[in-house]
Amino acid sequence: MPFSQTPVKIAIFDLDSTLITTANGNLHALSPTDWKWWHPSVPNLLRSLVNCNQELVIVSNQGCFTTADGAEAAESLLFKEKMDAICHELDIKITIYAACSNDGYRKPRMGVWDVMAEDFRFDKGVKVEAYLVGDAAGRKSDHSDSDVHFADNLGIEFSTPEEFFLREKSKEEVGHKFDPKWHLPTNRSGTLNYKPSKNSLNTNNTTQFSTIPNLLLQRRV
Numbered sequence: 001m002p003f004s005q006t007p008v009k010i011a012i013f014d015l016d017s018t019l020i021t022t023a024n025g026n027l028h029a030l031s032p033t034d035w036k037w038w039h040p041s042v043p044n045l046l047r048s049l050v051n052c053n054q055e056l057v058i059v060s061n062q063g064c065f066t067t068a069d070g071a072e073a074a075e076s077l078l079f080k081e082k083m084d085a086i087c088h089e090l091d092i093k094i095t096i097y098a099a100c101s102n103d104g105y106r107k108p109r110m111g112v113w114d115v116m117a118e119d120f121r122f123d124k125g126v127k128v129e130a131y132l133v134g135d136a137a138g139r140k141s142d143h144s145d146s147d148v149h150f151a152d153n154l155g156i157e158f159s160t161p162e163e164f165f166l167r168e169k170s171k172e173e174v175g176h177k178f179d180p181k182w183h184l185p186t187n188r189s190g191t192l193n194y195k196p197s198k199n200s201l202n203t204n205n206t207t208q209f210s211t212i213p214n215l216l217l218q219r220r221v
């Protein structure tokens, strides 16, 4: 199938410790209002990306959003309310994917990319250019390397929040707690390694909240 001439440009951001941090300084938010921007420059920079016709996407690993009996957990309600407040303040088109189980949607695995492919139609021949910004970069002080590995798995450009928002070179080297290159041929040249899955999930473009198994989708249009 031929690619369309105009590529869709997708700016992918991690959420916690990339776009926002807790207002109280704790690791996890205690209420829907317990958040602040990671840096004051973040909201205007995000708006400028949308003004440059980039699709803004947040991909976040979260905890379990369901209780043992299958009901919606308080963490899910807190997250959705917090994201509503963030989206309201940004007031731009934005799509949020929150992986809430240890399955194929969780970074650095690429299940979310299958959903994005349908949402942004690059499974239908639309060319895509994407990059990712995240704090889980495998640096010595990082809790994880899931963001840099997600970018590696997709073969897209990666930046830390310091590099992207502050134009500062990271004080610590971006690295790996585990290196996928030990096992997979990957590159960061911008050539996507992604191949569409035959079993990717359907989403509804008009729905504000849509829960598919273990993946919370939230969209502001």
Ligand SMILES: [Mg+2]
Residues within 6 Å of the ligand: 014, 015, 016, 017, 018, 134, 135, 136
């Ligand atoms: Mg993070």
